[in-house]
Amino acid sequence: MQHIVVIGNGMVGHKFCDLFSRHPRRGEFRLSVFGEEGRPAYDRVHLSAYFTDRDADKLTLAPRAWYAEHGMELRTGERVTAIDTGQRRLQTARGESYPYDYLVLATGSAPFVPPVPGCDREGVFVYRTIEDLDAILDYAERIRHRTGARCAVMGGGLLGLEAAKATLDMGLATDVIEFAPRLMPRQLDDEGGATLRGSLEKLGLSVHLSRSTTAIGGNGCISHLEFADGSRLDADMLIISAGIRPRDELARAAGIEVGPRGGILADAHMRTSAADVFVIGEAALYREMIYGLVAPGYEMARVALGTIMADADCGCMPDAIDLSTKLKLIGTDVASFGDCFPETGTARSITFHDEAAGVYKRINISPDGKRLLGGILVGDAADYNMLHQIYRNGMALPPQPEDLILGARGGGGDAGAGVLDLPDAAVICSCENITKGRLCGALDAGEADSVKGLVACTGAGTGCGGCKPILSDLVDNYMKARGKVVRNTICEHFDYTRQELRDLVVLKGIGSYDAALDELGRGGGCEVCKPVLAGIFATVTAETANPQAVIQDTNDRFLANIQRNGTYSVVPRVPGGEITPEKLIAIGAVAKKYRLYTKITGGQRIDLFGARLDQLPPIWEELIAAGFESGHAYGKSLRTVKSCVGSTWCRYGMDDSVSFAIEIEERYKGLRSPHKLKGGVSGCIRECAEARGKDFGLIAVEEGYNLYVCGNGGARPRHAELLAGPVDRQTAVRYLDRFLMFYLRTAGPLVRTAKWLEGLEGGIAYLRSVVVDDALGLADELEREMQGLVEGYRCEWREAVETPELRARFRPFVNTEETEELEFVPLREQQMPKPW
């Protein structure tokens, strides 16, 4: 049996293993992989996602067990130190030696660190591995507490901008330093670069162009950067992202031919100068180029494996490699494809520039106007996938090619509909090399009827994920063409999305669940659509959970959280977490009288557990008499606005965060929403209220408040993103009104703000355009609606205890006055339910 050895367990090395594991003749070979990193290969392309959750497992391409299951030997944490191409052996850092029949070098690349004095200072990082990110996160945590902490990113290319956006999201003021006179010099022209710069500056990034760094200054750790023009820039940390250098040291030492400027020389079959030694991925120099993208690397893996296996159809590398890219994660759209800067005379360019909106588009077409050669999209890359396909497949252009970037004017053309016109041979997913024909085949055969299904049965979209939008266009248009529509409808009783249902309820003035079922639904309703409609009524007319108690989720029906043993918990509202001693005593007295287990909640209030159903009204009567109101802890509604103590006591405070938190909590109390809502207000960037872990958070800075939205704690923690700031309190409240109302109107059932934002096309930039720039012209309407809800507020517990008919529902048994018998066991001087 012949032995294939792969050196490097990165993205491309793993792809080689993956293709091998599916190859029909894998049984004739043995495969071993050596990886220098301590963990199995992970998704470097989505590395920045690690900043949000620090969950390395989520990035893993395949667990260790996968290699074993497929009969491959994976040796991580074991660097190969030497190759003897004559003896066909290699040596590892552990001093062991192994034979090979075929050797595949997939050693990738290392970040290029320019030889600037001081680049070994503490606080200087590169951006390539999970360990790099861990180090960055730890260091950022340390410097975050300094006033005005700044991070600099050296390199305004694809990776540098991604890193800069990530540190900005961490709450650090961030500077991007670029040597060239424009951002992304390899992908953008001057105008595109300038447009991008404008958008990034709006997000809060500072951009410094034409700067050549001459020294990294500091005393032990970095404190500033010095430039050739004599200027300097303060920096508490630095991320270097100045390009990559192929890791060819092993090959070079083994006498394998490398390029004059690095990179292991490869022919069209990815063979190196040594017999039976191949190179794939970022380490390879093919046609005088290094390719820093996964798709070409995956293609190399396919070609190398095919050559080793002597497949009849193994093919070879194309002469021209597609370097088209669409950037992710930098807060604005950027994409370029094909030939972005053709030489004058070889092409005709059409540009579209909307400075105010930060949109720049350019396409280059052949002089005869028949073919698309390439282009640049900044600020709006919605057309990227389609344009890229037209370019790749050499499709004929429409008579007025400007329609491609201006949208079909007046024609009512549907962007994305063109996907069905693509030839069957068009490669949709270039990572996995999957054609439109294969995808439509799966849809025709009924193997899939959704993007998720297509991904599962064809593997498309499992690489960089860049083709997901076009997959979804394909599915939508395929379904539409066959008269099927895919929508997230509520349930079998209402064939509408929540937003549609809400619009219809408003339009038709529907006021009750039965009327909705009669006019818009069918059948008898269920536990899914009832609470959805209850929530809709609440957001339209400020209806409390009392008038239609039977359609509420059980917790809302009884205005309390049901607990393990069928008892309930009681949580009075404590706005902003501020409470008087008298009120504390009143809560204590109630808890003592009813023997309730008491605990301080994460939202700065007090939870009383273990109340029987029949005890809820008398408990609330006493709490209301002491001046409390419902805390809505049971509902999909505003919970708390957490605050830090702020400038009244704290010596760092920039503003009185408690007063502002109380004002906001009082404003939105009782607001019912698609999912629970939490807020926070911190008095300064030390962020003691953890406001960025909330659906909305306000952080006081010198000039006012920064408003962050769509964060949450819980199982999938997410930091809120900056929506606006600094703004004064009044403006902050107006933006909050608009933001919350927009969410209340458009989110699906049980979709929290973070997930809602994820699904919002255009993301935070779009949300900002709606809330801050009023792009939809909805701002007044949203504010008015919110004002109506604020004015419509009533304490639903007061309503319930003061109205005898409403109170009847708390009686445990219709046919007897007896109460429930519940078993409790002691717990640290209190009591808890008897375990199951």
Added chain:
Amino acid sequence: MTAYHTILPEQVTTWVRAGRTTQFPVGAGATIKVGDRQIAVFYFHRTDRWYACQNLCPHKLENVLGRGLTGEQDGVPKVACPLHKRTFSLETGANLNGDCPPLAVYPVTIRDGEVFVGIDD
């Protein structure tokens, strides 16, 4: 659990008076006590039908089903447990969205504005 078993109309030996129809919520349930047993009684106003089942959810053995949301799935009346949203047919007691053991269900009859639940002891 052993205290509860489904009663078919022909097996009823005793009709227990549960209360006046007006004491039960419209489109939802309420609970009655029969000796040591708790029975949940539901009124579906859209079809004008009454149902009864054990109040004890077989999933976690808590007496809570009478407080659950009611609904209909493919024409079958059902109740959703408030604790973990297990749904049960009110006609057969079968768990519709999981593999819990079935609920005991009981016949209900209305006479002169009074609700009666049928048992066999």
